[in-house]
Amino acid sequence: MTGNIAVGKPFLKWVGGKRQLVPIIKRYMPTQIRHYYEPFMGGAALFFDLAPTSATLSDVNDELVNCYQTVRDAPKQLIDALRTHYYDKDYYYHMRNLDRDRDAFAALSCVERAARLLFLNRTGFNGMYRVNSKGQFNVPFGRYSNPNIVNEEGILAASEALQHVTIQHSPFELMAAQAVPGDFIYFDPPYVPLSDTSYFTSYAQDDFGYADQVRLAETCRQLAEKNISFIASNSYCDAVKELYQPFEFAEIKARRSINASGNGRQPVSEILIWHKAQ
Ligand SMILES: C[S@@+](CC[C@H](N)C(=O)[O-])C[C@H]1O[C@@H](n2cnc3c(N)ncnc32)[C@H](O)[C@@H]1O
Numbered sequence: 311m312t313g314n315i316a317v318g319k320p321f322l323k324w325v326g327g328k329r330q331l332v333p334i335i336k337r338y339m340p341t342q343i344r345h346y347y348e349p350f351m352g353g354a355a356l357f358f359d360l361a362p363t364s365a366t367l368s369d370v371n372d373e374l375v376n377c378y379q380t381v382r383d384a385p386k387q388l389i390d391a392l393r394t395h396y397y398d399k400d401y402y403y404h405m406r407n408l409d410r411d412r413d414a415f416a417a418l419s420c421v422e423r424a425a426r427l428l429f430l431n432r433t434g435f436n437g438m439y440r441v442n443s444k445g446q447f448n449v450p451f452g453r454y455s456n457p458n459i460v461n462e463e464g465i466l467a468a469s470e471a472l473q474h475v476t477i478q479h480s481p482f483e484l485m486a487a488q489a490v491p492g493d494f495i496y497f498d499p500p501y502v503p504l505s506d507t508s509y510f511t512s513y514a515q516d517d518f519g520y521a522d523q524v525r526l527a528e529t530c531r532q533l534a535e536k537n538i539s540f541i542a543s544n545s546y547c548d549a550v551k552e553l554y555q556p557f558e559f560a561e562i563k564a565r566r567s568i569n570a571s572g573n574g575r576q577p578v579s580e581i582l583i584w585h586k587a588q
Pocket residue numbers: 324325326327328329349350351352353354355356368369370371374480481482483498499500501513514517518522
């Protein structure tokens with residue numbers, strides 16, 4: 311089911327993006343997949359690498375979901391809208407702060423909202439996505455020499471790759487409930503923190519806490535009982551190993567670009583947990 315459609319690449323920079331780990335993750339995947347699911351899609355690096363012909367992507371971040379749907383359905387209008395944006399500090403804060411006025415924000419079209427997200431992603435600090443407790447985007451302006459705001463080629467290629475893909479605004483459980491034997495799910499949730507300061511989970515208004523991690527591990531157990539294949543990524547630590555007993559797991563090394571400890575570009579250990587259907 312892979313490799314039959316256009317090869318897109320992640321068109322967003324996303325904290326926790328998996329591009330560098332894709333070759334390792336693929337080693338633990340089943341060779342035949344009926345339908346591919348990625349419920350914490352973020353930048354969807356594994357999806358773009360596999361280019362599955364039958365797939366569902368989802369996330370709880372509605373700005374992100376709207377952006378993917380717009381890339382899929384209206385790439386040319388999106389590119390035109392992006393051409394009206396420009397790299398300037400005052401303009402960045404003007405665009406960023408549009409979400410402070412709920413009525414004005416609600417009046418934006420889907421294309422305008424998607425263009426705003428892509429613009430903020432290209433020109434904000436480190437391409438981060440972070441919102442405060444009111445759901446307001448709060449990433450500061452980023453310093454770049456010549457940011458590629460429009461990325462026409464990337465949007466068109468991603469649009470091709472997304473043509474037959476279902477894109478949902480939903481929590482991970484809803485997606486997992488749709489899977490049947492023969493399908494494969496890749497879970498890349500916000501990670502269990504290794505320390506309080508490394509807990510980067512504000513991708514959406516509601517943080518992904520320990521209770522969510524427990525529900526995710528339980529969801530994985532239910533999938534295995536139904537003989538559905540999955541892989542889950544997380545931090546490599548005792549808490550995660552305990553949550554996912556008795557599944558098989560491997561320790562892998564990743565370079566992280568966001569880490570509050572300051573030595574953020576050092577390799578850190580991650581865990582891959584999997585169940586391969588028989
Ligand atoms: C680590 S990122 C995914 C990175 C992605 N795999 C990539 O390659 O870029 C985690 C994603 O989970 C989403 N998320 C957080 N809580 C969620 C939930 N309860 N259900 C579904 N998605 C959620 C966030 O909005 C974020 O996009």
